[in-house]
Amino acid sequence: MTPPRGVDLRVRIGPMALANPVLAASGTFGYGDELAHVVDVAALGGVITKTVTLKPRAGNPPRRIAETAGGMLNSIGLENVGLQAFVREKLPRLRALGATIVASLGGETPRDLERLLEALGGERGVSGFEINFSCPNIARGGARYWAVPRRLERTLQRLRPLTRAALIAKLPPDVTSVADLAVACEQGGADAVTAVNTFVGMAVDLEHMTSRLGRATGGLSGPAIKPLALARCHEAACAVRIPVIGSGGIMSGRDALEFIAVGATAVQVGTASFIHPRATLDVVEEMRALLAERRIARLLDWRAVLADPAARPPAALNRRRTSHG
């Protein structure tokens, strides 16, 4: 096997230059320091911190996790330390570790998000902001509320002036058209969209005749959703010119390359970190090795080899059969 050096994995997301396209997904990597003794976070493309809200949130009652076939439902409910503690305690530590930081922000209204970005928009060492428009687990300000193209576009128009850092919109999957949402985000001034957050799902405990979660529904993540996330990522990538960040069931370098092949510019690793705490870094390394094997020097030469942005999704893949294999 060719030594994995020399593969150029760099990508850009708006103003943000990443050493490689692998980001730790929000809510699956804490505030970036919890796994630092096994993952050199500076070697990742970046770390997206747990979604932060203006006030701390205690999160939903148990149970918060239910494993399902090939995936898991979660009902965390955006438990987070709140803006103040995030700035005072969390950011400094993550900065000290040398990570490229993307702060995930959550709000129930456009105004909430403005206030968060007013506070954080100029924060030193924060390279980007991912706006969580797609939490399935909260009563207000969740995926259902935001899944309206015009609301997204207008909100992003208000947020755009508040920062020079990368502005990323994280989209929900449970919509008729991810493409429409992505286009709205592009028009609103987002530098990128993330496709996708968890899918709304449900599980029942027949023994106790209750939901297997503290709430009726939760968000499904993990390998089970990979084919669905891949299709939505492809759909978004075909619809917009800004970069798309793939998320959903990425467990390996192979998975990551699939998302990038259908048009993603970068990827997020989420649930995988619960199974292998080093998963994010493993994905980087496996991706590098796979590209080296295929003698591909730059990740960008791989990007979208299977996506034809002009074509509608169903036709795109069969048309091109390039032979990087």
Next chain:
Amino acid sequence: MTPPRGVDLRVRIGPMALANPVLAASGTFGYGDELAHVVDVAALGGVITKTVTLKPRAGNPPRRIAETAGGMLNSIGLENVGLQAFVREKLPRLRALGATIVASLGGETPRDLERLLEALGGERGVSGFEINFSCPNIARGGARYWAVPRRLERTLQRLRPLTRAALIAKLPPDVTSVADLAVACEQGGADAVTAVNTFVGMAVDLEHMTSRLGRATGGLSGPAIKPLALARCHEAACAVRIPVIGSGGIMSGRDALEFIAVGATAVQVGTASFIHPRATLDVVEEMRALLAERRIARLLDWRAVLADPAARPPAALNRRRTSHG
């Protein structure tokens, strides 16, 4: 264990009385006679035949199947023998087997469906029609085309007068609101809705740099989608008064009872028949045994024990904790 006799599993779907709530799902049970040597089809709630179109369809090019984590993608493309052969060859055989027959119909336009129902609406021994508004695998007349509430409502208004048999609308899952579609179907005169068909998904073959299917996308089925299908079934059941038929990842009697607990009246068993050809009948038997264990005499006493049609889905489950366990 209490002997499983004596549990009354009967349910009604509009004018159709079913001996039990378990239907073989369209496209996973052929025309009903292929598995007849291992499944007594007369002992099922019913058999939904492979979606039939006006003309025969040869189906999509290979590959048509790609296994994914906990599920499978298919790109069959509605391969079927066409209306004529269906009436001449398939229906008589299935009738002879004593099955309760639900014919699945597919069309690219409302007019196609009208013509199918004009031909079949009075056919002897067909107890119901399931209109496939949700095939993800065809270029025209697929899920995207039909996923518009007004189109569904108007189409059903045109179909309703054409038959006295049960008229069931099969809904796609990849929409912002399954509830809106279900309501449109109810208003259009449907006797029931099926929630849900397969989810649009994609899989990539990195060795050959192609889709792992003959087309770019396919439909995901199997246990992977169960939590998602359950949430959509619950959503639909909360939105309409007509019966909802649950479909998606049902592999066991337990799974079936979960769908019925959140509000389904009947269920469909699909992918499970590929793994265990007897799965449909096994589901009936396991369901009967589980209810008997819980000393529940009538399935209808179990229905919706976890669904509160008045409440919005997220709140519904936690509110009621009945103790049938």
Next chain:
Amino acid sequence: MKRVTPGWTQVSARVVRQRAVGAGHLWLDLAVPRAFDPPAPGQFVQLLLGPTATAALLPRPMSVAACRRARHGWELGFLYAPIGTGTRALAALEEDATLELLGPLGHGFPLEQPGTPVLVAGGRGVAPLLFAADALARSRRRCEFLFGARSRTQLVGLPDARARLERLGGRIHLCTDDGSVGFRGHVVALLERIAARLKPPLVVHACGPHAMLKAVARWSLARGVPSHLAMESIMACGTGVCRGCPLPRSPRARAAFRGARTPSLYGNEEWAMCCTEGPVFEAAALDWERIE
């Protein structure tokens, strides 16, 4: 028209033994109950492991490589390569582990056809041909056995093949891409080379990679030699209900389809289902241009 009423059942099978047979391949013997319909060479089964043995959801198709009467039923042999999740999980099974087995499925080689049976095996495609050699030996028919692989070590199951042929004096002809044993070159080149020396009429039965089967099909169509090729496809059900395993019919076969009463379970004018109409097809039945 081939038999329509399926004789398959799903039964519980027990691992009798499992052993390495070289080049990473394994030989697996499974005990199945008497109720199981004994398979014919070329037929296959679906092996299902379940959630406490593998993450794979669907069963895995596998050719039967041997079948013999055993104490409480039948003992079926399989030769396989652990290449992915399902087959690796299979390889992890120890003696006495149980799994589910569905079969026998599909149509096997028409060994009853008169003439000299020429069995042509490529790599692990040897599996159903070992069984075919067995069956021929049982009906006291001599066969020619051509076996090709990349190199000597890839000729897995060779000792088994030898043992079977020795019994009846059938002849074995080897070839390898690298010439490490036997004829240097492809098995079709070998076939071409020795065909004239064999006792006509010949009937070819072949199994191996699709590229090899294509070459065998073309050779036999050009020479007018009947040939029967055991094909593969990704499968879900194996029983014809999912419509997941289409192989393209040749233009001639399409034309013939219109008149014939081929059961729809087998396919339609354009596509033949590998699991029900096949997996063994006549060369003339398929469109080799469109086969991957």
Next chain:
Amino acid sequence: MKRVTPGWTQVSARVVRQRAVGAGHLWLDLAVPRAFDPPAPGQFVQLLLGPTATAALLPRPMSVAACRRARHGWELGFLYAPIGTGTRALAALEEDATLELLGPLGHGFPLEQPGTPVLVAGGRGVAPLLFAADALARSRRRCEFLFGARSRTQLVGLPDARARLERLGGRIHLCTDDGSVGFRGHVVALLERIAARLKPPLVVHACGPHAMLKAVARWSLARGVPSHLAMESIMACGTGVCRGCPLPRSPRARAAFRGARTPSLYGNEEWAMCCTEGPVFEAAALDWERIE
């Protein structure tokens, strides 16, 4: 404040042996490399099998029931019940099979606390207490071991417990719901009965079903006896990053939280994470009314 810097790693572990210990339970010994930080009693690990052994995606949390130095590292013992997909797949592993092990995780019993250690075990909750008894024996401290179960046969691991206690003359007190051996009744009733006879001050360390731990917690809070309870929760990560394993804090603990500098990895004012702050908690830390 408890230790913050986690000492866990994920390593490959090998099955040394696995044996039935009654009532459907199994004892599993795993070899892990020296690099693995030796766990303390009450800590747990996450066992991960992978797709060629199980359909379960997430690792399964398991208390360490024994730890001893072995040739190339450590040998860890586990006592478990195969109740679902993951644990049944674990039960199917044969000697020399490998799996991944993440740990040691969480905080164990504060065995260093002065006083008479009273170990209270319910059912398979005995696992970490066997390890605790071992550790106490090593530091030459006598303990009282209360062990309760539904019936005699459910007292799994009892011989192991006896063996451990004999070494140091610690005493074992049994009880069963059906009276088939020892005191007839719950382990807390037994505790109540004998507590006065034990040498004060007492420190209770308990593990078992939450219903039992609730009773132990209430008893100890009422008597002013310190108690430490090993809790369970459904878990995903086991490392604090998923926030999936909250346990409700008691009102007192909430008030205390505001002043303290509890790391957010452990939880927030309302919820304590079972995997990082626990799994062992003081009785006063949790709101037992709200625990299921």
